[in-house]
Amino acid sequence: MLALLAILGFELGYHRDLSATASAGFSKDARRIIVNANLFVDVKSAVGLLLRRKSSPVYDQHFDDCFSLADHRQRWSETEHRIVGTHTLDSAAPSVMELARRLGSAHHSGQDYYAHSNHVEHLSMNGEVEPVTHSEIMTEARFTTIRTRWQTVGLMSGAYFEQPPDIGTVELHHRTLNKDKPLISGEYIYDGRLDRSTMHDRALACASRESERLNSLAAEHHPEAFKALATYRSGLGERMLEIIKYWFARSAATISGHWR
Ligand SMILES: [Zn+2]
Numbered sequence: 001m002l003a004l005l006a007i008l009g010f011e012l013g014y015h016r017d018l019s020a021t022a023s024a025g026f027s028k029d030a031r032r033i034i035v036n037a038n039l040f041v042d043v044k045s046a047v048g049l050l051l052r053r054k055s056s057p058v059y060d061q062h063f064d065d066c067f068s069l070a071d072h073r074q075r076w077s078e079t080e081h082r083i084v085g086t087h088t089l090d091s092a093a094p095s096v097m098e099l100a101r102r103l104g105s106a107h108h109s110g111q112d113y114y115a116h117s118n119h120v121e122h123l124s125m126n127g128e129v130e131p132v133t134h135s136e137i138m139t140e141a142r143f144t145t146i147r148t149r150w151q152t153v154g155l156m157s158g159a160y161f162e163q164p165p166d167i168g169t170v171e172l173h174h175r176t177l178n179k180d181k182p183l184i185s186g187e188y189i190y191d192g193r194l195d196r197s198t199m200h201d202r203a204l205a206c207a208s209r210e211s212e213r214l215n216s217l218a219a220e221h222h223p224e225a226f227k228a229l230a231t232y233r234s235g236l237g238e239r240m241l242e243i244i245k246y247w248f249a250r251s252a253a254t255i256s257g258h259w260r
Contacts, residue, residue, distance in 0.1 A: 015108060
């Protein structure tokens with residue numbers, strides 16, 4: 001299980017930092033719940049992979065096996081639904097704690113998109129160096145431009161279980177299309193023009209903006225609960241549980257060498 005954590009996206013320390021920064025205006029207890037909900041997407045995914053469960057978060061909370069605009073759009077809308085709560089089983093008026101959980105989990109998907117897609121490489125290849133959020137890139141025209149400009153590989157996210165179609169001999173999958181790993185390198189798809197550490201920094205910058213955007217979405221749809229995040233206080237039992245959860249996730253990631 002620990003080894004599986006290795007291949008799930010940004011290393012967990014980055015996820016922690018991104019969500020903690022995006023939650024800077026919230027109370028310490030709220031921040032802890034958000035960070036944990038973020039980290040536990042990967043913990044649950046590792047368990048799901050181990051048990052080979054088709055309904056694990058690795059399938060529905062990660063941008064994987066997305067090779068078309070429709071695939072990407074669907075995953076983004078699922079990510080947003082988790083905050084807005086438009087599924088019939090979700091409460092339309094979440095408690096403050098529930099909203100914090102939804103935010104952390106959605107942050108994770110939004111952040112991983114940039115770690116596990118070639119989004120920033122595309123932006124850079126097209127001469128745009130500023131972080132751009134998904135909503136700015138996800139238009140039909142833009143997608144087509146990208147595919148045409150970079151003919152062998154369109155915009156895609158890491159393929160967890162299968163190789164994407166039509167990419168020839170280029171090996172792109174969850175392990176190689178990963179901003180934290182040295183495996184994805186300029187030499188064979190990026191023409192030597194884009195270096196990995198710059199791509200990593202850009203992915204982090206995009207992920208940071210994405211987390212803020214998801215916060216805005218929460219503020220827009222659940223204004224009362226969102227406002228209450230600033231002063232939220234957990235009960236003692238709840239706080240202890242969150243502290244234990246944090247150290248469990250952090251230790252598992254550290255032992256497997258993937259805290260940062
Ligand atoms: Zn992940």
